Amino acid sequence: MKKTGAQIIIDALIQENVEVLFGYPGGVVIPIFDVLYDTKEIKFILTRHEQAAAHAADGYARATGKVGVCLATSGPGATNLMTGIATAYLDSIPIVAITGQVASPLLGTDAFQEADIVGISRPITKHNFLVKSVSELPGVLKKAFHIAKTGRPGPVLVDIPVDVSRAELENYQYPQTVSIRSYKPNINGNFRQIKRAVEAIEASKKPVVFAGGGIILSGANEELLEFAKTTNIPVTTSLMGLGAFPGDHDLFIGMPGMHGAKAANYALQECDLIISIGARFDDRVTGYVAKFAPNARIIHMDIDPAAISKIIKVDIPVVGDAKNILSSLIKIVKKRDPDSWNEQVMKWKGDALFSYIKSEKEIKPQAVIEALYKETAGEAIIATEVGQNQMWAAQYYKYKKPRTLLTSGGLGTMGYGMPAAMGAAMAFPDSVVVDIAGDGSIQMNIQELATLSINQIPVKILILNNYYLGMVRQWQDLFYDRRYSATCLLGDYNGAQNAGSGNFSSKYIPDFITLATSYNVAAFRAEKSDEIVSVLKKGLAVKGPAVMEFIVSPEENVFPMVPAGKPLDEILEG
Amino acid sequence: MSIHTISVLVENNSGALSRVAGLFSSRGYNISSLTVAETEDSAISRMTIVVDGEESILEQITKQLNRLIDVIKVIDFLDDPFIQREVLLLRVESSKNNRHEIIELGNIFKARIAAVTHTSVTFELTGNRQEIEDFILMVKPYGIKELVRSGTIAITKPKK
Numbered sequence: 001m002k003k004t005g006a007q008i009i010i011d012a013l014i015q016e017n018v019e020v021l022f023g024y025p026g027g028v029v030i031p032i033f034d035v036l037y038d039t040k041e042i043k044f045i046l047t048r049h050e051q052a053a054a055h056a057a058d059g060y061a062r063a064t065g066k067v068g069v070c071l072a073t074s075g076p077g078a079t080n081l082m083t084g085i086a087t088a089y090l091d092s093i094p095i096v097a098i099t100g101q102v103a104s105p106l107l108g109t110d111a112f113q114e115a116d117i118v119g120i121s122r123p124i125t126k127h128n129f130l131v132k133s134v135s136e137l138p139g140v141l142k143k144a145f146h147i148a149k150t151g152r153p154g155p156v157l158v159d160i161p162v163d164v165s166r167a168e169l170e171n172y173q174y175p176q177t178v179s180i181r182s183y184k185p186n187i188n189g190n191f192r193q194i195k196r197a198v199e200a201i202e203a204s205k206k207p208v209v210f211a212g213g214g215i216i217l218s219g220a221n222e223e224l225l226e227f228a229k230t231t232n233i234p235v236t237t238s239l240m241g242l243g244a245f246p247g248d249h250d251l252f253i254g255m256p257g258m259h260g261a262k263a264a265n266y267a268l269q270e271c272d273l274i275i276s277i278g279a280r281f282d283d284r285v286t287g288y289v290a291k292f293a294p295n296a297r298i299i300h301m302d303i304d305p306a307a308i309s310k311i312i313k314v315d316i317p318v319v320g321d322a323k324n325i326l327s328s329l330i331k332i333v334k335k336r337d338p339d340s341w342n343e344q345v346m347k348w349k350g351d352a353l354f355s356y357i358k359s360e361k362e363i364k365p366q367a368v369i370e371a372l373y374k375e376t377a378g379e380a381i382i383a384t385e386v387g388q389n390q391m392w393a394a395q396y397y398k399y400k401k402p403r404t405l406l407t408s409g410g411l412g413t414m415g416y417g418m419p420a421a422m423g424a425a426m427a428f429p430d431s432v433v434v435d436i437a438g439d440g441s442i443q444m445n446i447q448e449l450a451t452l453s454i455n456q457i458p459v460k461i462l463i464l465n466n467y468y469l470g471m472v473r474q475w476q477d478l479f480y481d482r483r484y485s486a487t488c489l490l491g492d493y494n495g496a497q498n499a500g501s502g503n504f505s506s507k508y509i510p511d512f513i514t515l516a517t518s519y520n521v522a523a524f525r526a527e528k529s530d531e532i533v534s535v536l537k538k539g540l541a542v543k544g545p546a547v548m549e550f551i552v553s554p555e556e557n558v559f560p561m562v563p564a565g566k567p568l569d570e571i572l573e574g
Numbered sequence: 575m576s577i578h579t580i581s582v583l584v585e586n587n588s589g590a591l592s593r594v595a596g597l598f599s600s601r602g603y604n605i606s607s608l609t610v611a612e613t614e615d616s617a618i619s620r621m622t623i624v625v626d627g628e629e630s631i632l633e634q635i636t637k638q639l640n641r642l643i644d645v646i647k648v649i650d651f652l653d654d655p656f657i658q659r660e661v662l663l664l665r666v667e668s669s670k671n672n673r674h675e676i677i678e679l680g681n682i683f684k685a686r687i688a689a690v691t692h693t694s695v696t697f698e699l700t701g702n703r704q705e706i707e708d709f710i711l712m713v714k715p716y717g718i719k720e721l722v723r724s725g726t727i728a729i730t731k732p733k734k
Binding site for chain 2: 118119122123126127128130147152180181182183304305306308310
């Protein structure tokens with residue numbers, strides 16, 4: 001069948017079962033949008049900034065496991081996608097970004113809205129393509145989806161000059177199969193290595209499972225649960241792995257690292273074997289690398305050979321897909337009964353993984369998250385921004401299922417949460433989707449309130465307003481002699497002091513309630529601790545989007561904390 | 575630090591060179607030499623990269639090269655015996671008085687004479703890195719006008 005490049009792009013998305021597309025129009029993508037105008041199969045969401053389109057595609061991908069797709073024009077449209085693409089890259093999230101490009105003859109001439117997008121995106125994509133002729137287009141799009149979702153997933157960008165979108169291709173057919181000779185991810189773990197891993201597990205007296213986002217990406221959560229139940233080995237998960245193992249399970253000991261649970265950090269430091277599955281030993285997890293888990297042998301199972309021994313020297317590497325490896329593992333591993341090691345770990349765990357000093361008057365941010373957990377029965381999909389809000393969301397909400405925490409773990413992107421929640425809510429309109437935000441982060445993509453409002457996307461935005469860029473302020477508090485340089489959003493340090501705890505300051509700009517109202521989004525504010533539950537109830541009861549603002553104790557810090565560069569067992573407890 | 579010669583077989587695509595080079599430049603590593611050309615299969619190019627760096631980091635880079643979609647195969651010649659060659663084009667100042675002496679020097683190194691004028695001799699020399707560097711050192715006192723090196727290419731030694 002004869003089709004134009006633009007028709008081929010949209011047809012490819014339909015063939016790839018894309019249900020929703022996030023994007024923003026512009027000069028060189030008008031032909032694509034023109035085709036979209038008549039397309040019933042794909043729901044298009046017009047964001048108010050391209051960055052949000054990339055994050056929304058990412059949030060959709062994290063919540064569903066499918067490939068998220070975003071579309072932007074050349075030049076500034078495409079550069080605005082970059083933060084979203086880098087966010088997806090560092091967390092191995094499959095998205096396909098389609099960007100328009102100036103017409104082929106103009107490439108490299110500094111044409112209007114021209115930027116070298118394949119050049120700019122090269123180090124932050126798994127792969128990218130500049131399409132030089134319409135005949136390449138079907139194959140490139142097929143490859144883009146294939147590369148994005150297989151192996152270690154990641155973002156793929158396809159840059160399409162406008163003349164390619166306009167050109168016609170005779171006998172178009174979307175390819176059914178794809179073969180790339182230089183790309184054959186190894187998904188089945190080497191059986192000999194798996195046997196070595198089992199021997200090490202059975203010989204270990206003090207084993208710990210350290211599971212990461214790879215469990216979620218490969219859908220291996222049930223296998224992980226079965227492995228843990230069979231062996232009774234305590235499980236810690238990285239931030240990216242929260243939800244990979246039930247957060248309310250007895251064997252769960254929280255996430256490790258800088259703001260991790262004491263139980264997880266002590267267990268890693270004291271254990272004699274780490275069974276790492278789909279985690280990459282990020283520096284926020286290991287603390288001081290030379291003193292990380294000094295007595296432990298390390299089994300590292302990962303789909304990416306380049307992740308093995310990158311930070312920590314690995315004793316038994318197993319390269320492959322987590323689900324495949326774990327399936328083989330549980331067939332041969334022997335049952336292990338809880339022993340004195342389990343007792344020790346449970347002693348570290350105590351009654352709760354995390355605790356804070358409660359208050360009757362002022363609102364403690366941790367209390368808000370705990371209340372949210374109760375009000376949503378632990379069933380919500382949570383997106384977060386970055387900073388203190390993110391850490392409290394990780395500590396005080398128990399994630400029972402995979403794909404229920406959407407957070408920018410690797411890149412740490414402020415402004416990620418609201419658009420990511422939007423992506424998730426498009427996929428699961430009947431689920432409760434909450435963005436846990438700080439007053440700083442939320443302003444980085446605040447314009448998306450318009451997108452939520454116009455499309456009535458039922459995202460609930462929970463703002464912990466402490467008048468500060470809280471995480472940086474916390475570092476300034478602990479390590480920079482309380483010199484709060486550029487972290488008070490009231491404009492000066494004294495401002496925040498005078499605003500006091502738990503009182504809304506009329507000096508705060510913006511007034512989130514008025515702001516949300518102007519977007520026609522319902523908004524509620526709590527200033528005292530006895531208002532937490534009622535504001536949550538009101539906000540969660542709204543059918544469409546809603547803002548719930550909590551004026552929290554301004555100088556609350558996230559604890560426990562392992563200062564950067566210290567070993568995991570040197571923990572500050574506030 | 576140690577000098578590695580790394581050979582990368584890549585799909586002959588427009589972005590491939592920049593992807594490969596990016597893995598070095600993002601770490602602030604300077605590539606000492608890089609040659610790229612088609613192989614016996616015109617769809618595949620071979621890049622030969624000579625780089626000086628930390629052993630563990632180069633091992634990381636090698637793994638990450640393998641991860642690139644366009645990369646078919648990576649060989650770090652540290653592990654295998656290999657044959658390496660480089661081509662040098664070197665123009666040295668010369669006059670009537672020392673022309674014989676300079677040409678004699680070239681002969682010792684088996685350098686070919688590519689051009690001669692009243693004021694210069696241009697040599698062409700093929701050899702391994704060490705031979706090239708030795709020759710440059712010997713010719714230097716006469717005054718090097720211009721020097722062009724091709725960068726190293728390498729191939730594994732055949733198994734007997």
